Amino acid sequence: KAGVTQTPRYLIKTRGQQVTLSCSPISGHRSVSWYQQTPGQGLQFLFEYFSETQRNKGNFPGRFSGRQFSNSRSEMNVSTLELGDSALYLCASSPPRNTEAFFGQGTRLTVV
Amino acid sequence: EDKVVQSPLSLVVHEGDTVTLNCSYEVTNFRSLLWYKQEKKAPTFLFMLTSSGIEKKSGRLSSILDKKELSSILNITATQTGDSAIYLCAPDPFQGGSEKLVFGKGTKLTVNP
Numbered sequence: 001k002a003g004v005t006q007t008p009r010y011l012i013k014t015r016g017q018q019v020t021l022s023c024s025p026i027s028g029h030r031s032v033s034w035y036q037q038t039p040g041q042g043l044q045f046l047f048e049y050f051s052e053t054q055r056n057k058g059n060f061p062g063r064f065s066g067r068q069f070s071n072s073r074s075e076m077n078v079s080t081l082e083l084g085d086s087a088l089y090l091c092a093s094s095p096p097r098n099t100e101a102f103f104g105q106g107t108r109l110t111v112v
Numbered sequence: 113e114d115k116v117v118q119s120p121l122s123l124v125v126h127e128g129d130t131v132t133l134n135c136s137y138e139v140t141n142f143r144s145l146l147w148y149k150q151e152k153k154a155p156t157f158l159f160m161l162t163s164s165g166i167e168k169k170s171g172r173l174s175s176i177l178d179k180k181e182l183s184s185i186l187n188i189t190a191t192q193t194g195d196s197a198i199y200l201c202a203p204d205p206f207q208g209g210s211e212k213l214v215f216g217k218g219t220k221l222t223v224n225p
Binding site: 031045 | 143153160
């Protein structure tokens with residue numbers, strides 16, 4: 001069974017640009033969550049999608065958004081990038097009625 | 113606000129030593145607590161604890177939850193260099209069926225040969 005796949009693995013963007021990250025969950029998993037990981041703040045919850053609906057959202061500005069498609073694949077978008085958005089963005093999928101989250105390898109975003 | 117504190121933040125030991133990592137939490141509607149190991153990028157699942165006082169074991173790793181003290185510990189016996197990683201604790205605050213984990217900042221374990 002394939003794991004959670006995130007693309008791209010690495011990304012360098014300039015301040016003010018926008019970026020879209022993609023996540024394909026494990027087959028059969030309908031819940032997809034996104035996390036931001038920085039050295040100072042650790043892993044912080046961004047949002048969670050289930051059946052194309054955002055079920056929960058963390059404390060991040062509106063520049064961070066996401067969506068989920070009918071095949072459970074998810075994308076997150078960050079607009080007007082700031083230097084502080086440089087981080088590892090991790091996506092996790094969860095099986096039905098189970099809290100255990102399976103993580104992808106992440107996308108390392110660097111904003112210059 | 114949900115809060116998770118892990119200690120120590122960093123630990124350096126020699127192969128063969130036994131270590132205990134601590135996690136204390138304050139979350140609303142606590143449902144379970146998960147432990148993850150992060151070596152390079154993707155955190156990998158270790159344990160999920162839902163009941164107080166019941167130890168879960170996997171090889172040299174074991175973990176236990178104390179709901180009264182709002183804490184959990186992760187023990188690693190006979191450590192190996194391959195145990196070097198960041199260990200993350202994540203309580204799950206039940207929020208209407210939503211899957212959201214609140215992570216601590218982790219304990220960075222370094223095992224020297």
